[in-house]
Amino acid sequence: MALYVHKYGGTSVGTVERIRHVADKIVQARRRGDDLVVVVSAMSGETDRLLGLAKQMQERPNPRELDVLLSTGEQVTIALLCMALEARDCPAVSYTGAQARILTDAAHTKARILDIDTAKIRRDLDRGRVVVVAGFQGVSEEGDITTLGRGGSDTTAVALAAALDADECRIYTDVDGVYTTDPRVEPKARRLDRITFEEMLEMASLGSKVLQIRAVEFAGKYNVPLRVLSTFDDGPGTLITYEEEDMEQALISGIAFNRDEAKLTVEGVPDRPGIAAAILGPVADANIEVDMIVQNVAEDDTTDFTFTVHRNDYPKALEILEGVREELNARKVTGDDCIVKVSLVGVGMRSHAGIASKMFRALAQEGINIRMISTSEIKISVVLDEKYLELAVRTLHDAFELDKAPA
Template sequence: MALIVQKFGGTSVGSIEKIRAVAERVLKERQAGHRMIVVLSAMAGETDRLIGLARQMQHIPDPRELDMLVSTGEQVSIALFAMAVKGAGYDAVSLLGDQVAIHTDQMHTRARIDSIDADRINRYLDQGKIVTVAGFQGVSDNGDITTLGRGGSDTTAVALAAALHADACEIFTDVAGVFTTDPGIYDKARKIDYISYEEMLELASLGAKVLDIRAVSMAKRFKVPVHVRSTFGNTIGTWVVDEEKIMESMLVSGITYSKKEARITVKKVPDQPGIAAKVFLPISDAGILVDMIIQNAHEGGLTDMTFTVPKADYERAMEILHKVAREIQAQTVTGDQEIAKISIVGLGMRNHAGIASTMFQIMSREGINMMMVSTSEIKVSVVIAEKYTELAVRALHDAFALDKENLPQEEVD
């Protein structure tokens, strides 16, 4: 008898019929003798609807009251699910985040989980109940309802699996698993059977939307096996596991892209100690994340600083940097929102030279200029013009033969 945590997203519970279908799927596992914990998101579109209501009251809704409002979406889902299970002749109980006692910090709308009390859930499991828990929410030390931000239900599920030492955490979504690249861009994209926590962390941070990065980080920390699979089929999906459990690593496991970044250059900055801090500290204080950074030196003690920021923060970043440029006597600030970041990720890159050079050769062959480059142990990222995104992804996918499984290293040129 295994203890299984299953999470279903908004599209999986988007209607009464879909909630019944989810209940039937869960009951098959229960009938097989497994103890079941089910984490549900709000019904598709419900969170956005509630945020829309909030903005009719306040242009920028109060974070505490917004959490109070949007947390009601999951309450509807879990109650309806529990009713569906009971209607089928089995016992179930629905619990909100504060009833489970999912303790978080006090950062409303993007809280982080500190701890979980497992006693109440264990009591219900011992009574033979299917326990359904509201995803995305918790409770702060002062008793306020908090929410974990977008993708928070994934994090709830993994955190519960860790706290209860579950045998597996299954994340049900509208895709069949983790693919070598976006199937919407390239029909040769292949579903990956096993991927390491490290690779999944990189893919999640670089734009892959299958799993929330906080959920992957928590799964890695507590060694929770995560199975990403489709709600609408019975096929095996992708297992996210320890590197040691993967028998053979591909040189490159996946290619991802992001069109949600912008490039900013502060030109002819005095090349002096402390200048970089004067440039980036105001950006940090504004809560804007800086990703790739390069610096090009000029003659005469001047340098250019180029970096990327989220496209949503571009206008605010430019406003801040124009002021900074005047203060440090930089020449000007320029920007480009029509960019994309293309990244290749793979554990095999640790022990094999030439991956980056192959990527650069492919970009050159296709006539794609690389504006920026960054690398890590298992990742290479380049910034290119946005119009070349699909071409770059397809060319790299072919170059590394990602449509084939377990390709020997020597076969990749």
């Protein structure tokens, strides 16, 4: 008998009717003979509603109490889903994160899972029950309720699948799989039958919102086969797994993009050891994450130092650099918060030369200027003016013929 972990997100359980629909899918799976552990999120909009209530009480809510409050959203869903299953003569039992013995560290609102005691869950599975677990939450060693951060239900599902040695972890959502790029930008985008953990991790980090990064990391670490499927439409979805030798591997698997980018440049700083640390140190001290970095050295022994940050951090980063400009002996500080990052992702890049030149040539033919470039073993990222985003994505999708399945 196969054991599957199903995860249903907020849109999948957003109304009573949708919870009933999920219950029907679970009953169908049980009739096929599958053992099931089901992880659910709060109903769509509920976490935001609870956050709003908290902020009416405190501008910066106490993290411990915030976790107590936010964890109630998933408790509503697990109880309603179990009621729907019982109404269909399908034995079910609900667990909060604490009842499921999901042990985490004590970092409230962004806790990490340390261990899961699966004994109770296994006993219920042996009794023929569907086990319904609240995602996004756990319990610290001190017995405090903790939450895992936004999107944490994906991580809960993958962690349970790893702990239970499940045959597959199935993430049900409002899309029917992972696509070569966002179909809203490129209508010819194609659903991928499979993609590697490595590629999915890059796609997630570069702006693809299908899966939470931590969940993909966890699945890759513990070799948990992940499948992304639609709650509302039947289909095979996309399997996320390790690269196999006999797997027909496309050159490029997908195009990811991120609109939330901003660029800062410190111009005319002395070209000397330690200047990068002097520039980025104050930025890091403000808890601002830096992404791409480019340094250009001029003939007069000065350098222009450029880096990107999340667009929300742009005003603060600009203020910091202006504050240390004289200390750096820099000519000026400039910035641009109307840029985007577009990336090609594919493990096939490892064994093929010429990907970058083909990418740059395709963009140049459309008059798209590249502002920055960054590469890794399976990724090439470029920074462009925001107005070129959709044109760039469609151009690259055509250039690499991503609408066609690998031969």
